[in-house]
Amino acid sequence: MSDKLIIGGVTLPSRLFLGSGKYSSNTLIPAIVEASGAGVITVAVRRVDPEAGQENILTHIPKTCILMPNTSGARNAAEAVRIARLARAAGCGDWIKIEVISDNRYLLPDNQETIEATRILAAEGFTVLPYMSPDLMAAKRMAEAGAAAIMPLGAPIGTNRGFRTKELVRIMIEELELPVIVDAGIGRPSEACECMEMGAAAVLVNTAVASASDPVAMGRAFGQAVAAGRAAFLAGPGAVQESAKASSPLTGFLHE
Amino acid sequence: MTFYDELRRYDGFDFASFFASVTDADIARIINKERLSREDFLALLSPRAASHLEAMARRASELTVRHFGKAVLLFTPLYLANHCTNQCVYCGFNTKNALERRKLTLEEVEAEAVEIAKSGLKHILILTGDDRKQTPVSYIAECSKVLKKHFTSIAVEVYALTQDEYAELAAVGVDGMTMFQEVYNEEIYAELHPKGPKRVYRNRLEAPERAAAAGIRQITTGTLLGLNDWRTEAFFTGVHTDYLQHAYPDVEVAISPPRMRPHLGGFPPKVIVSDADMVQYILAFRLFMPRGGVTLSTRENAKLRDNLLGLGVTKMSAGVCTQVGGRASGQEDPGQFEISDERSVAEMAEMLYSRGYQPVFKDWQYL
């Protein structure tokens, strides 16, 4: 049975998305991509320091990966749109992860501005993946605005706190026709596996891999966990049996 | 894209093979699932699932109490008119049947309202036949205005309207609508509706979504059990509800599972739907749509209605009369069908209390 994740017309090799931030060295990236099997990798857009010169992260990202620039740093829709356009001008495709954060304390995404940015960028032909606070109604509006997938957070970004938003994400998976990708907060492979068992289309991790003692081994573990969770979802888990209650039958009247 | 297109996706679906493939293990697994797919729902309607009714009933009972509490909403129907232009073979209002045709004047509506309101009911369902000349939308709207003085919720069970007409009724305080597709199978539908505006299958099928789009808040759909194989008809009713809930998340959806009753004209049911069949339908629906309403009419007898309490039923009619008017005017014309539970509102309330349920007379107030 073929079980492919297709986003923006592209068939992806894996259901693990990887972030490229916070590694001790960018030279680790090829080995992590290889070990994890990730097919999509995120990057950020930043000003270059004209005095310092710069390292080019793209030289470390395998050409087989889809590059998904994010709009981190944007505080509103207009800034996200501006960053997205700059990213596309670099000539690395039209995928964009919209990330609009107007709250510096908890780094929670601003759904309202994200909907607006989604609308503008989807109309310009971007493949738009909005990162958002799990809210069904906001997600529906992002879908209407042209999002290619929806990326609710599992816990506040960078916290490694795990899949805290599961009740809300479960509803989103049930109700949305678009792929739901759990982004942010996933700290362990078991949590990524749980997202996938529940029916998430993919999981995006960064900090959990970058902050591991052995990022390559952790990348591999996440790749396996995501594949295992997906396989379990497709297998249809058996029911948790509740113990039988010895009380009078509810349908006894049918036999009277 | 409307529900008609959605329904067409099941063209050619082999129900017999699907039912044959359902195992006992499938049923046991589905009963305990958190959220059921349409396929799961269909499996629960299979002949195989009929031997799991007790387990389904336990789950349905638990879900019903969790989402609705131990409470049942009571309402009563008021027939405004029996003028009709259709020849639905199974209905007492068929134009071929000789019966005195009449409609209530606004004064009579007021008198009926006063009489019904004495019972304490605040929810009313008004019905007409299908006759746009005798009972135009403007008449239904005028009657609704009169009833609004006495009731907090008015639902309509009338011919299929346009979206603008539903909006017109919503504007005068109508908040609910019931529309029985009668039979989802399009060929059988054509056969059973030989004459009249109701012949247009699609116009009726899409009426609930027009009502939802017009701002009607509670929508009840259903199939008339006895006109076709009940398992597929029950399935399509559930799919219709699921479609409406998905397309209009702010609408309260419900089903009603009426079985054919003796009526003037005497068309016999094509299929006999047993008590156990109807129970299976209600239970499967409750597991599929834990928040969906289930309305049980007085077509069913008192004993069965009492036994179905808690298995999924959320609304019951009481103090019913299927004649035009009938409470204040004392008419003796034959009604649309014969009822089999003649208990008054007070008697129904008493029964509910005695079984640990609260009768609810009013569950909303439009501000």
Add this chain to the structure above:
Amino acid sequence: MNLRINGKSTTLPHPQTLEAYLASRNLDPAVVVIELNESIVPKDKWAQTLLAEGDSLEIVSFVGGG
């Protein structure tokens, strides 16, 4: 000639093209994207685009991020 580059006031000694400026800073043209006065300048226009007094220049590139 005074202009703003990545938000900082900068003085350039003489008029020059975008291409010449990037070369003077050892910035790899393959890696950066340029926005001049809030409009993106395509790479093939860099050789003809002359920087002028009061211009606002943004030079960005990809870095690691999640």
